[in-house]
Amino acid sequence: MTTTLRKALLGAVFAASLGVGAADAATIKVGVIAPFSGPFAMFGQTFKEGIAIYQAEHGKTVGGDTVEFVFRDLDQANPAQSKALAQELIVKERVSFLAGFTFTPDAMAVAPLIDEANIPAVIFNAATSAITEKSPRYVRTSFTLWQNTVPLANHIAKLGVKKAITAVSDYGPGIDGETAFKATFEKAGGAVVDTIRMPLKSNDFAPFMQRIKDSGAEAVYAFLPAGPTTLAFAKAFTDNGLKEKGIQFFGPGDITQEPDLPALGDAVLGMTTSFHYSQAHESAANKSFLAKYKELFGSSDNATFTSVGAYDGVHLIYTMIAKTGGKIDGLKAVEAVKGMSWESPRGPVTIDPDSRHIRQTVYLRTVERVNGKLQNTEKASFADQPDFGYKVGK
Amino acid sequence: METMFGIAVDGVAYGMILFIISVGLSVTLGLMRVVNLAHGAFAMVGGYVASYAAQSFGLPYAAALLVAVLLTVLATLPLEKLLYRRIYGHANELSQVLLTIGLTFVIVASVNYLFGPSLKRIPLPDLLLGTVSLGPKSIPTHRAFVIAAGAVTLLGLWWLLERTDFGIRLRAAVDDPAMAAALGIRTERLYMATFALGTGLAALGGVLGAELLPLEPYYAIRYIVLFLAVVAVGGAGSIFGSAAAALALGITDTAGKYLIPNFGEFFFYAALILILFRWPHGFFKGKMA
Numbered sequence: 001m002t003t004t005l006r007k008a009l010l011g012a013v014f015a016a017s018l019g020v021g022a023a024d025a026a027t028i029k030v031g032v033i034a035p036f037s038g039p040f041a042m043f044g045q046t047f048k049e050g051i052a053i054y055q056a057e058h059g060k061t062v063g064g065d066t067v068e069f070v071f072r073d074l075d076q077a078n079p080a081q082s083k084a085l086a087q088e089l090i091v092k093e094r095v096s097f098l099a100g101f102t103f104t105p106d107a108m109a110v111a112p113l114i115d116e117a118n119i120p121a122v123i124f125n126a127a128t129s130a131i132t133e134k135s136p137r138y139v140r141t142s143f144t145l146w147q148n149t150v151p152l153a154n155h156i157a158k159l160g161v162k163k164a165i166t167a168v169s170d171y172g173p174g175i176d177g178e179t180a181f182k183a184t185f186e187k188a189g190g191a192v193v194d195t196i197r198m199p200l201k202s203n204d205f206a207p208f209m210q211r212i213k214d215s216g217a218e219a220v221y222a223f224l225p226a227g228p229t230t231l232a233f234a235k236a237f238t239d240n241g242l243k244e245k246g247i248q249f250f251g252p253g254d255i256t257q258e259p260d261l262p263a264l265g266d267a268v269l270g271m272t273t274s275f276h277y278s279q280a281h282e283s284a285a286n287k288s289f290l291a292k293y294k295e296l297f298g299s300s301d302n303a304t305f306t307s308v309g310a311y312d313g314v315h316l317i318y319t320m321i322a323k324t325g326g327k328i329d330g331l332k333a334v335e336a337v338k339g340m341s342w343e344s345p346r347g348p349v350t351i352d353p354d355s356r357h358i359r360q361t362v363y364l365r366t367v368e369r370v371n372g373k374l375q376n377t378e379k380a381s382f383a384d385q386p387d388f389g390y391k392v393g394k
Numbered sequence: 395m396e397t398m399f400g401i402a403v404d405g406v407a408y409g410m411i412l413f414i415i416s417v418g419l420s421v422t423l424g425l426m427r428v429v430n431l432a433h434g435a436f437a438m439v440g441g442y443v444a445s446y447a448a449q450s451f452g453l454p455y456a457a458a459l460l461v462a463v464l465l466t467v468l469a470t471l472p473l474e475k476l477l478y479r480r481i482y483g484h485a486n487e488l489s490q491v492l493l494t495i496g497l498t499f500v501i502v503a504s505v506n507y508l509f510g511p512s513l514k515r516i517p518l519p520d521l522l523l524g525t526v527s528l529g530p531k532s533i534p535t536h537r538a539f540v541i542a543a544g545a546v547t548l549l550g551l552w553w554l555l556e557r558t559d560f561g562i563r564l565r566a567a568v569d570d571p572a573m574a575a576a577l578g579i580r581t582e583r584l585y586m587a588t589f590a591l592g593t594g595l596a597a598l599g600g601v602l603g604a605e606l607l608p609l610e611p612y613y614a615i616r617y618i619v620l621f622l623a624v625v626a627v628g629g630a631g632s633i634f635g636s637a638a639a640a641l642a643l644g645i646t647d648t649a650g651k652y653l654i655p656n657f658g659e660f661f662f663y664a665a666l667i668l669i670l671f672r673w674p675h676g677f678f679k680g681k682m683a
Binding site: 037038039041042045170196197198199201202203204206207208210211214227228229231232235239240241259260262263264265302 | 400407513514532533605606607612616652656
């Protein structure tokens with residue numbers, strides 16, 4: 001009995017090693033670290049969908065090499081765990097790329113590893129400007145708070161608003177948004193009367209609304225990460241009579257991202273946000289992206305900035321593989337996509353050669369009800385916006 | 395002056411919402427001595443049922459609320475019979491924590507699997523939309539409704555526990571189960587009814603509080619600390635204690651966030667520590683209502 005078992009096991013191990021050996025020459029692995037379970041599972045789900053759509057459109061091979069995605073679950077911001085997963089992916093799975101990353105600390109934690117292993121890391125989401133400064137092997141296909149805030153602050157100043165107030169979630173990206181807004185708005189001649197930092201775990205926003213009301217500001221710039229708190233915040237804004245008092249609401253588009261819109265409902269109707277992707281973006285590329293979404297997953301209602309971030313990230317990875325002929329040298333691969341431009345579902349984009357961050361059009365959108373469904377309708381656009389926060393204060 | 399009034403009104407409104415979602419836990423924890431960490435999960439189930447009933451079957455708000463409470467009670471009664479019955483009593487505190495936290499994880503995963511990770515809403519009727527003004531301050535109609543519902547719940551529970559046969563028997567059964575049983579009180583049925591009351595109140599709170607604590611699968615874990623804080627400060631089992639605690643915490647939190655927003659949740663937890671330091675067993679320990 002024991003011998004049979006041992007023989008079977010040995011056979012299995014032998015077969016497996018043969019299999020891996022044979023596939024090695026033609027399989028390029030990409031390790032994706034993101035939340036696939038837990039409260040932030042929406043990120044992982046949309047990443048997976050973006051990747052699947054790209055592969056469905058462009059096939060799973062590049063120049064004869066098969067591209068395989070290996071997923072690792074990181075359910076919340078946890079830099080130590082992110083580093084451990086990255087190490088496992090590099091050493092055991094022998095991945096040639098790292099990708100994903102929802103939270104800034106998780107992305108930053110892998111910098112020494114990608115430098116040592118000399119592989120590129122493509123960031124699908126994490127949006128603090130400082131990340132790409134940490135290693136020359138980072139490329140990012142999402143956005144930064146600076147990128148979306150600067151054009152918005154200039155726009156608000158142009159509307160003739162003199163006094164504004166900021167209300168942001170008290171963590172890295174929120175503070176980035178606050179700094180970007182204050183710097184830009186004050187340069188344009190406006191005054192920021194107060195800066196409110198709200199705890200990430202706030203449930204009741206009525207006191208903040210009262211403070212905004214009492215500040216005498218004409219407009220509020222608000223940033224909260226997409227998720228349950230945005231609902232309470234948006235409701236508090238309408239319910240506490242700020243709209244009636246004529247206080248205008250502005251913020252980055254995280255607050256009205258597509259999967260949350262049905263739940264937010266009429267509370268966000270008419271809200272103006274600035275963002276790089278809207279499901280309602282009018283372009284052939286976006287139409288075919290959404291059509292594929294619907295074909296693969298039954299509905300395109302969840303298509304949002306994170307799906308597009310992953311979709312474009314895969315485009316970069318495919319290009320890097322094609323240009324380096326399947327032998328991945330991190331620096332050379334990143335070099336190969338610097339300055340590269342293409343038409344993404346979000347609009348025209350370019351990889352900035354300096355910051356390795358995506359330059360893109362930032363749109364000014366208003367939430368409207370079209371055919372019974374809420375959407376972010378694009379009203380104005382600011383073409384080719386860089387990451388204004390790259391190496392700021394250095 | 396106007397600001398003070400604003401803080402007071404917002405604080406009371408927030409406090410009442412805290413009360414209505416925590417009072418069910420006060421019933422199970424205080425009256426049945428079960429550390430029911432699955433309270434948040436039951437509240438969430440209630441909210442999801444109401445959301446599903448309203449959105450997929452087009453039930454009006456009141457009907458969805460009723461269906462949510464009834465279905466949650468019906469769904470959790472077998473749990474009482476199969477699981478909770480085995481862990482009643484002081485000797486089982488560790489088992490209670492382990493069982494109920496495990497149950498919470500199971501419910502969270504099931505809800506996530508069935509309904510997905512996105513936010514769910516319970517559409518409000520036109521009657522509860524908009525705002526009502528109280529002097530210089532206007533508050534959302536829905537909050538005014540929750541304050542009223544909280545007051546009704548408070549009085550109803552007080553009457554039930556203090557002025558009815560059911561209340562007398564329940565208190566007897568909690569204080570000395572063996573003697574109560576010897577006197578012919580059917581303690582098992584009594585416990586089952588109280589458990590149903592607790593989960594029913596959880597579901598009610600889940601539905602009414604959904605505007606403030608939005609429904610998503612991690613609701614059950616995200617807010618449990620809030621519920622426990624209210625019950626701990628109020629004194630387990632004391633209905634008036636829970637109300638007083640919820641109002642005190644609600645007003646402190648609102649005032650702190652208005653006056654010094656950068657301190658965040660500091661005032662909420664500072665109040666919690668100070669109150670428990672002065673009254674380690676909560677405001678109204680040992681008094682029934």
